[in-house]
Amino acid sequence: MKFSITVTLKKDVLDPQGKVVENTLVNLGMNNLKSIRQGKYFEIDINEQDESKAQKNVDEMCKKLLVNLIIEDYKINKL
Amino acid sequence: MKSSVIVFPGSNCDRDIAVALEKMKFKNQMVWHKETILPKSDLIVIPGGFSYGDYLRSGAIAGKSLIIEEVIKAAKAGCLILGICNGFQILTETGLLKGTLLRNKNLKFINKDVHVKVINNKTSFSNKYKKDQILNFNIAHNEGNFFTNTEHLNELNNEDLIAFKYCNDQGAINEESNPNGSLENIAGIYNLKKNILGMMPHPERMIDQLISNTDGVNLFSSLLK
Numbered sequence: 581m582k583f584s585i586t587v588t589l590k591k592d593v594l595d596p597q598g599k600v601v602e603n604t605l606v607n608l609g610m611n612n613l614k615s616i617r618q619g620k621y622f623e624i625d626i627n628e629q630d631e632s633k634a635q636k637n638v639d640e641m642c643k644k645l646l647v648n649l650i651i652e653d654y655k656i657n658k659l
Numbered sequence: 660m661k662s663s664v665i666v667f668p669g670s671n672c673d674r675d676i677a678v679a680l681e682k683m684k685f686k687n688q689m690v691w692h693k694e695t696i697l698p699k700s701d702l703i704v705i706p707g708g709f710s711y712g713d714y715l716r717s718g719a720i721a722g723k724s725l726i727i728e729e730v731i732k733a734a735k736a737g738c739l740i741l742g743i744c745n746g747f748q749i750l751t752e753t754g755l756l757k758g759t760l761l762r763n764k765n766l767k768f769i770n771k772d773v774h775v776k777v778i779n780n781k782t783s784f785s786n787k788y789k790k791d792q793i794l795n796f797n798i799a800h801n802e803g804n805f806f807t808n809t810e811h812l813n814e815l816n817n818e819d820l821i822a823f824k825y826c827n828d829q830g831a832i833n834e835e836s837n838p839n840g841s842l843e844n845i846a847g848i849y850n851l852k853k854n855i856l857g858m859m860p861h862p863e864r865m866i867d868q869l870i871s872n873t874d875g876v877n878l879f880s881s882l883l884k
Contacts, residue, residue, distance in 0.1 A: 593806065594840070596766045645723060648716055648752075650759045651806060 581626050581634045582659040585642060588619035593651045622646060623659070631658070660883050662687045663700040665730065667721045672707035672743065672863065679863040680704070683879040690726060697729040700738060702882055705730070707744030707799070707861060717760065717802045718745060722752030731755060739783055739882065740855040744800055747847070747857035756850055756857045758807030763800070764840025770799040772871075773838050775823040775846045775860055776830055782853045785822065787877035793830050794823075794874040796860035798838060798846075803859040805841035805848075815848060822847035822856055 589595045598618040605613050624641070628634040638656050647654045662685040666673045673689065680687040680702075688698050697703070710721035721727070727749075734740050734755050742750040750756040763769055775796050777788040788794075807815075815821050823846040827836040837844045839859075847858030862875030 594761065594764065594804075596762055596764060600766060645715070645719065648719070648759055650757075650808065651761065 581628055581631065583624045583626065583634070583638045584657045584659055585622040585624065585638065585646060586619060586655045586657075587622070587642075587647055587652050588617060588654070590651055590653055660685050660702065661698070661700050662702040662704060663690045663698055664688070664704045664706055665690050665692060665726055666706070667692045667708070667710035667724065669710045669712055670706050670708035670745070672745075672861065675861075676704050676706045676743065676863040679866045679875070679879060682866060683876070683883065685879070685883075692721065692724040692726050694726050695729065697726065697733060700733070701884075702739045702741065703730055703733060705740070705742040705746030705749050706863075707746060710745055710749065713802075716748075716752070718748030718750075718752040721745075721749045727753055734850075734855055737852070737854055741784065741882075742855070742857040743861055743863065744798075744803075744859055747859055748802060750855065750857045755855055756848060757811045758805060758848065760800075760802045760859070761804040761806050761840075762802050763804050763838075768799075768801045769803070769838055770797075771838070772797050773860070774826050774828050774830075774836065776826045776832065778821040778824055779819045779849070779853075781819075782822070782849060782856070782881075784849075784856045784878055784881055787881040791830065793826060793828065795865070795872055796823075796846075796862060796874060797864045797871065798860050800839070800859055803839040803841065805845045805859075807842065812842060814851075815845070818851060820849045820851065820853070821845055822849055822858060823860065 602616040865875030
């Protein structure tokens, strides 16, 4: 069973990389650009047939290692 | 006084800290991260470097290594733990210290000597310093921008858990003297029991006049019983 995880910085955490990317795009003429926040993306293939169990396992992976809950939020999607 | 320095793939300040500890008469041992038994130690040091190439987040992978379980047990039993630079990042990833270290505000790797002020001089790590003493320490990091939630920030202030703050040569703590964007210019913090210190500056680089200065010596002499 495959899942994707998107990790983003929380709203009130400064994202200097996103800011630089944003400024560069504005310099390239993308004047309607409002803002950019940069994040991380994972694809996970898990050996589990029961979807709710699998979802629980992936959630545990996020909490244990993939996400720093102090500064990051995450979203899990079934692929 | 017995010390152990934990070594990860990518640690690069492990030998510097070993030299500093031996110079200060600690009986030091190096401990590889795959070990599962920690030698009896009064002090455990997690050194600076780029453990696991900073993959995922600085310190994230090292923070889940085998020996870290033993370090956490020792910390809970009251053993003194010092995390310098990447060591500080690792300590936050293990949960032994709260908060985290974000990318420097200016997005640059910063390697320079900065001034820090001793905020709490009553701990096992700082009792040989004077309160508000201004020290000259080297910093060398890409992720040193200390960040935490309001609740923890209040706890740090109310419980006197801030070890050092970045300042200028006159001791002024302001935006100009903040090299990396850290909240309230924080350069180092303690846990509630004050047996764990995490700091971004490198005291082990400041132990000999010949190569820098001796501002780091008192941190190690404070630890000696």
